[in-house]
């Protein structure tokens with residue numbers, strides 16, 4: 290094994306193609322080379338969904354189903370629910386004692402998330418947000434450091450989060466004892482997946498195609514997708530590089546890319562037909578995941594057993610780290 294990895298996703302609903310192509314596919318390959326901890330981050334989900342705790346609870350099962358059907362293997366990795374390993378909360382508390390508030394206020398993601406929620410209008414209003422949201426990078430640091438993870442798979446836009454973890458680790462190591470490695474990013478080359486309206490795929494925009502969508506739903510969603518805004522009439526030449534549908538062809542329909550590009554640019558194909566081809570390619574590519582998911586859905590108790598076993602494995606490591614942390618701090 291090349292080292293330890295921790296990553297996770299918030300159970301705010303079923304996972305979509307952005308989650309699949311932007312993370313899960315890479316995780317599946319990493320689990321063969323690294324000791325991996327894949328977390329369903331239900332405490333993190335409460336930072337923005339504290340009023341919908343029941344929903345978060347139900348979504349845990351959905352995310353676990355998506356993890357497993359996409360190919361994460363409980364024999365190779367620990368797949369677990371964050372709140373089943375209470376040591377994360379204890380380490381979060383202890384790390385919060387040494388984390389300067391400006392480090393959190395400067396975090397661009399918190400600002401963006403808070404604006405999305407309509408909570409604040411500017412930097413000076415950061416004091417209005419709940420600590421859970423402001424402090425989530427500290428919980429994230431605890432999630433990573435408690436497994437002494439050497440690596441965290443991230444997109445380029447998430448490097449600032451990891452830098453906060455590294456900074457907190459450095460401070461702990463300096464103040465008490467060098468317990469934590471400074472985790473390094475594993476930056477994946479992810480294909481760009483846009484939502485059906487051409488914006489970033491996001492549940493909050495209601496523009497997602499979910500991993501678990503049925504073929505009928507996929508066909509309908511792709512059929513309603515935005516296309517090249519400059520192509521008004523069927524006879525207009527298209528600009529595939531400006532069309533979200535073409536991005537899907539690039540990922541899911543490699544064998545027909547050149548023909549479709551040429552046909553679009555020369556108005557030899559209409560968008561309705563092009564979307565039909567795209568939907569069929571997508572349906573076919575997702576078929577193995579969908580079939581596995583349908584089988585797993587029949588046995589929810591098996592999924593909870595897998596999460597229980599994952600939590601047991603995670604807890605073993607987390608509680609050993611906490612022993613070291615308590616001893617290093619020396620207050621007990």
Ligand code: SF4
Pocket residue numbers: 516517520527528529532533534535553554558559560561563564
């Ligand atoms: S033909 Fe296809 S690629 Fe071209 S604009 Fe229409 S949907 Fe997009």
